Amino acid sequence: MGDDVIAALTAALGADSVRTGAAIAARNQADSSGLAPVLPRAVILPRSTDQVAVALRLCLAAGQPVVPQGGMTGLAGGAHPGPAEIALSLERMVGVEEVDAVGGTLTALAGTPLETVQTAAEAAGFLLGVDLGARGSCTVGGVVATNAGGNQVLRYGMTRANLRGLEVVLADGRVIRTPGKMLKNNTGYDWTQLFIGSEGTLGIVTRATFLLHPRPAQRDSALVRVADTAAALDLLRDLGARLPAGLLVYEAMWQEFYEIAIGPMGRSGPFPPGPGLCLLIEAPGYGDGAEVGLTEALAANLDRGVISDAVIARSEADRLGFWALRESVYEHNRHFPPTIGFDISIPLDAMAAAVDQLRARITARFPGQPWVVFGHLADCNLHVNLMATPDHRKAIEDTVYGVVADFAGSVSAEHGIGRLKAPYLALTRSPAEIQLMAGIKALLDPRGILSPGRVLPPPAGG
Ligand SMILES: Cc1cc2nc3c(=O)[nH]c(=O)nc-3n(C[C@H](O)[C@H](O)[C@H](O)COP(=O)(O)OP(=O)(O)OC[C@H]3O[C@@H](n4cnc5c(N)ncnc54)[C@H](O)[C@@H]3O)c2cc1C
Numbered sequence: 001m002g003d004d005v006i007a008a009l010t011a012a013l014g015a016d017s018v019r020t021g022a023a024i025a026a027r028n029q030a031d032s033s034g035l036a037p038v039l040p041r042a043v044i045l046p047r048s049t050d051q052v053a054v055a056l057r058l059c060l061a062a063g064q065p066v067v068p069q070g071g072m073t074g075l076a077g078g079a080h081p082g083p084a085e086i087a088l089s090l091e092r093m094v095g096v097e098e099v100d101a102v103g104g105t106l107t108a109l110a111g112t113p114l115e116t117v118q119t120a121a122e123a124a125g126f127l128l129g130v131d132l133g134a135r136g137s138c139t140v141g142g143v144v145a146t147n148a149g150g151n152q153v154l155r156y157g158m159t160r161a162n163l164r165g166l167e168v169v170l171a172d173g174r175v176i177r178t179p180g181k182m183l184k185n186n187t188g189y190d191w192t193q194l195f196i197g198s199e200g201t202l203g204i205v206t207r208a209t210f211l212l213h214p215r216p217a218q219r220d221s222a223l224v225r226v227a228d229t230a231a232a233l234d235l236l237r238d239l240g241a242r243l244p245a246g247l248l249v250y251e252a253m254w255q256e257f258y259e260i261a262i263g264p265m266g267r268s269g270p271f272p273p274g275p276g277l278c279l280l281i282e283a284p285g286y287g288d289g290a291e292v293g294l295t296e297a298l299a300a301n302l303d304r305g306v307i308s309d310a311v312i313a314r315s316e317a318d319r320l321g322f323w324a325l326r327e328s329v330y331e332h333n334r335h336f337p338p339t340i341g342f343d344i345s346i347p348l349d350a351m352a353a354a355v356d357q358l359r360a361r362i363t364a365r366f367p368g369q370p371w372v373v374f375g376h377l378a379d380c381n382l383h384v385n386l387m388a389t390p391d392h393r394k395a396i397e398d399t400v401y402g403v404v405a406d407f408a409g410s411v412s413a414e415h416g417i418g419r420l421k422a423p424y425l426a427l428t429r430s431p432a433e434i435q436l437m438a439g440i441k442a443l444l445d446p447r448g449i450l451s452p453g454r455v456l457p458p459p460a461g462g
Contacts, residue, residue, distance in 0.1 A: 070142030076418025110141030129156025147197030149414030
């Protein structure tokens with residue numbers, strides 16, 4: 001059966017679009033979740049939506065499981081292939097097809113790197129609302145499929161708030177094009193929103209139309225020190241009230257993070273190590289300089305005693321230095337292998353207590369193991385990274401997800417469920433919701449060929 005479908009795919013797509021065995025590149029064998037590389041049965045590299053449709057029809061006829069792959073930066077194991085699966089890589093479907101400056105939209109193919117889309121938007125005088133650390137490698141299809149969040153959610157929302165329309169190939173090869181450029185189109189069920197965040201389980205995204213935002217004339221950036229989580233939330237509320245254009249970025253780095261960043265990671269930070277949090281804050285400026293700026297708003301909070309120290313970026317180099325501190329965490333696994341990462345949500349009113357509980361439970365259960373907590377605080381999103389051996393994985397998951405359960409949080413804020421969190425979905429979604437998800441999956445993919453084992457929990461006893 002496997003050989004037949006590979007022969008049929010080769011005949012339909014051409015020999016240079018089907019790779020097997022040693023011809024499969026390392027990039028198609030593992031995503032960024034830390035799972036060990038796996039050689040899929042084959043990798044196919046379609047060049048067009050039509051080729052994706054033909055390939056899916058052949059795979060469906062053969063009952064052949066397929067996993068879509070984008071930039072392979074996903075952290076939940078969604079694009080990580082299984083040995084019996086065919087990986088469908090969108091890497092040849094690259095390009096920004098249109099920037100509509102009148103309607104403020106941009107349409108790109110699924111394999112286009114996010115950074116390419118950002119650059120095209122900027123060249124036309126706009127800003128793309130979606131931004132994340134993996135921008136150079138992650139792709140439009142992956143960002144849509146995971147409903148990626150990132151650094152500017154506070155102002156522009158997650159990917160689902162930044163999309164107007166999609167082109168999606170269904171498991172049976174049908175192509176649907178959801179409403180593209182119009183802000184209003186109130187004509188029944190919203191397919192665009194259904195496919196966003198479906199992690200390859202409902203269809204293959206081949207094109208996306210983003211809405212674009214006005215580009216701020218300037219971007220003010222600061223590093224700030226506060227005493228504790230409650231002070232960080234007080235500051236967030238106060239800045240929201242003082243700054244007419246709001247905030248772009250509100251990144252929190254708790255004490256453990258800051259100490260590792262300026263210690264083993266070798267970053268420079270303006271504050272000495274010690275208790276409290278370091279915040280990376282950015283605000284946009286659009287106007288004539290008459291409005292209250294970030295500097296004035298922070299000065300007012302120094303006077304209020306909410307901030308103990310603050311440094312304002314005087315240049316783009318300063319700003320990038322602030323981000324180097326925050327993004328030092330991407331090297332965590334190199335310094336403390338293996339690192340297990342979490343991406344949880346906690347309601348803001350429970351955040352201070354939840355961080356205290358994380359600290360207490362992790363240090364009691366895994367004494368001496370380096371760990372950090374950081375994240376997109378204003379979005380309720382905490383990332384927890386912990387060095388541990390794989391045999392500790394379950395104990396660590398139980399510890400962190402125990403805090404999530406106790407504070408009615410979510411097991412995934414932005415990275416998605418993928419393979420790694422499928423067994424924990426029921427901590428955040430009710431049985432009725434999971435049943436509905438399974439029903440939608442069965443309707444769109446009745447033979448279950450698209451990304452099996454991702455998102456939905458494995459059947460009981462299975
Ligand atoms: C350094 C770093 C920083 C990161 N920062 C953030 C962050 O701030 N916020 C955040 O949300 N995430 C972050 N991530 C996670 C990751 O970058 C995002 O999940 C990203 O959206 C994945 O895009 P990708 O193209 O690499 O997708 P992949 O890893 O290739 O795939 C991810 C999922 O999408 C599916 N998929 C891919 N392409 C398609 C398609 N065309 N159609 C249907 N399904 C598809 C895959 O099957 C898989 O389930 C970070 C990752 C790294 C490594």
